[in-house]
Amino acid sequence: xxxxxxxxxxxxxxxxxxRLLVTVTGIVFAVVLIVVQLGLFLGFVTAxxxxxxxxxxxxWITAARVPYIEMGVPYSExxxxxxxxxxxVVHATKYIVRFSQWQRRDGRQESVQxxxxxxxxxxxxxxxxxxxxxxxxxxxxxxxxxxxxxDKLGVSxxxxxxxxxGRRARVAGFTRGIRSFTTSPYVFTSFKNAQDYxxxxxxxxxxxxxxxxxxxxxxxxxxxxxxNVRDVDVLTTGEFSRMTRVYWMFTTGAGVAVxxxxxxxxxxxxxxxxxxxYATTMDHLREYGTLKxxxxxxxxxxxxxxxxxxxxxxxxxxxxxxxxWFVVRGSVKGGAAILLPLPMAIGMLGLTxxxxxxxxxxxxxxxxxxxxxTVFKS
Amino acid sequence: xxxxxQAYGLTKTYAQGEAAMxxxxxxxxxxxRGELMLLVGPSGSGKTTLLSILGCILRPTxxxxxxxxxxxxxxxxxxxxxxxxxxIGFIFQAFNLFPTLTAAQNVALALDLKGIGxxxxxxxxxxxxxxxxxxxKLDAYPADLSGGQKQRVAIARALAxxxxxxxxxxxxAALDSHSGRAVMDVLKTLARERGxxxxxxxxxxxxxxxxxxxxxxxxxxxxxxxxxxxxxGAVA
Numbered sequence: 001x002x003x004x005x006x007x008x009x010x011x012x013x014x015x016x017x018x019r020l021l022v023t024v025t026g027i028v029f030a031v032v033l034i035v036v037q038l039g040l041f042l043g044f045v046t047a048x049x050x051x052x053x054x055x056x057x058x059x060w061i062t063a064a065r066v067p068y069i070e071m072g073v074p075y076s077e078x079x080x081x082x083x084x085x086x087x088x089v090v091h092a093t094k095y096i097v098r099f100s101q102w103q104r105r106d107g108r109q110e111s112v113q114x115x116x117x118x119x120x121x122x123x124x125x126x127x128x129x130x131x132x133x134x135x136x137x138x139x140x141x142x143x144x145x146x147x148x149x150x151d152k153l154g155v156s157x158x159x160x161x162x163x164x165x166g167r168r169a170r171v172a173g174f175t176r177g178i179r180s181f182t183t184s185p186y187v188f189t190s191f192k193n194a195q196d197y198x199x200x201x202x203x204x205x206x207x208x209x210x211x212x213x214x215x216x217x218x219x220x221x222x223x224x225x226x227x228n229v230r231d232v233d234v235l236t237t238g239e240f241s242r243m244t245r246v247y248w249m250f251t252t253g254a255g256v257a258v259x260x261x262x263x264x265x266x267x268x269x270x271x272x273x274x275x276x277x278y279a280t281t282m283d284h285l286r287e288y289g290t291l292k293x294x295x296x297x298x299x300x301x302x303x304x305x306x307x308x309x310x311x312x313x314x315x316x317x318x319x320x321x322x323x324x325w326f327v328v329r330g331s332v333k334g335g336a337a338i339l340l341p342l343p344m345a346i347g348m349l350g351l352t353x354x355x356x357x358x359x360x361x362x363x364x365x366x367x368x369x370x371x372x373x374t375v376f377k378s
Numbered sequence: 379x380x381x382x383x384q385a386y387g388l389t390k391t392y393a394q395g396e397a398a399m400x401x402x403x404x405x406x407x408x409x410x411r412g413e414l415m416l417l418v419g420p421s422g423s424g425k426t427t428l429l430s431i432l433g434c435i436l437r438p439t440x441x442x443x444x445x446x447x448x449x450x451x452x453x454x455x456x457x458x459x460x461x462x463x464x465x466i467g468f469i470f471q472a473f474n475l476f477p478t479l480t481a482a483q484n485v486a487l488a489l490d491l492k493g494i495g496x497x498x499x500x501x502x503x504x505x506x507x508x509x510x511x512x513x514x515k516l517d518a519y520p521a522d523l524s525g526g527q528k529q530r531v532a533i534a535r536a537l538a539x540x541x542x543x544x545x546x547x548x549x550x551a552a553l554d555s556h557s558g559r560a561v562m563d564v565l566k567t568l569a570r571e572r573g574x575x576x577x578x579x580x581x582x583x584x585x586x587x588x589x590x591x592x593x594x595x596x597x598x599x600x601x602x603x604x605x606x607x608x609x610x611g612a613v614a
Contacts, residue, residue, distance in 0.1 A: 295463025
């Protein structure tokens with residue numbers, strides 16, 4: 001019976017269905033816009049360093065001063081034995097990531113990135129394999145490509161045969177959702193094939209991936225590797241991932257554009273929410289004036305308005321997440337992934353509440369400065 | 379104490395460009411317990427400004443105001459809501475009911491401001507609405523009530539906090555004559571039988587007969603202050 005503040009806030013909201021619809025629509029639009037922009041940014045960031053992040057390696061040994069994964073420079077694979085002999089190293093394997101040319105059956109050339117790894121080890125192997133087995137790549141000429149790029153590469157089924165830089169390549173399996181940030185799809189194959197496909201000299205590798213003894217300290221192993229192996233950099237997976245992300249996101253204009261779009265989405269979202277919440281509060285200005293005249297404290301009014309904002313935020317967020325889920329799902333098969341990981345979804349809830357209450361605070365300012373004498377005006 | 383509201387030399391000045399507009403000019407008056415006082419006068423004479431100051435929702439530029447003997451003129455802004463909540467009930471020309479709440483909830487809202495809720499609030503709201511003849515409209519929304527019924531809900535709401543002072547701004551202006559008389563009957567009863575001090579701003583001459591006292595204002599000043607005996611003679 002007692003019109004608790006939350007009930008007053010709720011009733012204020014639901015009384016005018018059209019206004020509520022406008023408010024919630026504004027919030028949904030804003031949240032979806034932000035989710036799409038941030039999700040795209042996250043998708044791009046994740047794509048740039050996916051090979052590194054999913055490599056299972058602790059350390060990456062690169063030629064000196066390699067700035068990002070696509071810019072690897074070949075060096076002597078004899079360093080591998082030195083690496084393996086270094087205290088703290090458990091596994092080490094050669095690894096190649098290099099651009100090459102894929103020739104479709106219709107003769108069209110497509111740029112690809114050949115990823116060569118030791119098919120006997122898990123280090124650097126493809127993930128999300130949906131057809132075929134990683135061990136199939138031990139066989140000569142076998143490659144895996146991602147389902148996303150079937151059309152681009154002209155692949156229809158396992159067994160299809162193509163040419164990579166003039167050498168035979170037989171599709172032996174497919175991965176799902178391994179996107180390349182560049183427009184060149186990844187082609188996974190054995191290290192040996194990759195040397196041929198990417199014209200890496202027979203006695204050279206582009207990277208050495210290392211796993212270390214869990215009891216060893218990364219810095220100690222790194223120091224030891226740097227002391228034993230000359231003319232290389234030794235990077236943790238995190239460091240190399242960060243370098244690659246920073247390069248693509250900030251050194252090139254690509255990431256900056258996506259990030260700006262995300263920020264723009266955030267700003268537009270905040271403005272839309274602010275406007276709708278502000279308009280809702282203004283609609284009830286006379287009632288707040290009446291409450292003030294009746295002796296309501298500013299604190300009481302704050303609570304009503306903030307609760308209205310939070311209710312709007314929760315309703316808008318819930319609907320926005322449903323819409324976002326469909327958008328994210330729809331993007332799975334597209335060229336650009338929109339990611340919505342749980343932490344981001346939770347963060348969006350916080351952001352939505354902050355946006356709505358922030359907008360409400362703007363209107364609160366109006367309410368607290370409201371002259372209660374206005375209630376005497378008919 | 380007989381005088382519930384005591385105002386001395388109230389002046390209210392508004393800046394109007396470089397000039398100053400004096401809405402109230404040295405107004406001194408008292409409103410006593412059990413008294414129904416009408417504030418009448420032409421538009422712009424300062425009636426509503428005076429009512430706003432008496433209700434502690436507008437501060438005078440100078441002068442002193444006492445409510446139940448307490449000087450409220452120098453009080454801090456944050457202390458005034460409690461004075462309005464505890465000592466003053468307001469009735470507005472446009473009713474100012476919350477359209478989203480039922481009649482009973484509108485009344486209970488005033489109790490909520492005082493921290494009274496639950497069954498106590500419900501019981502008191504029901505009782506107040508019954509007192510104003512709306513016992514059968516407890517769960518009606520304002521949109522479903524006539525103008526007179528809305529104003530009676532507003533009266534019940536004004537009484538919810540059991541204030542000694544009721545201030546009303548044109549409470550009958552939006553009502554037909556029958557509803558207007560019904561509302562004035564309720565207010566008169568509140569003054570006579572409950573000892574409330576009631577000040578009403580009105581343009582409605584039909585209400586003069588309900589007044590114990592009529593204060594005439596012009597240009598921000600009180601130009602006449604007539605008691606009922608004189609009024610009755612004039613009306614007759």
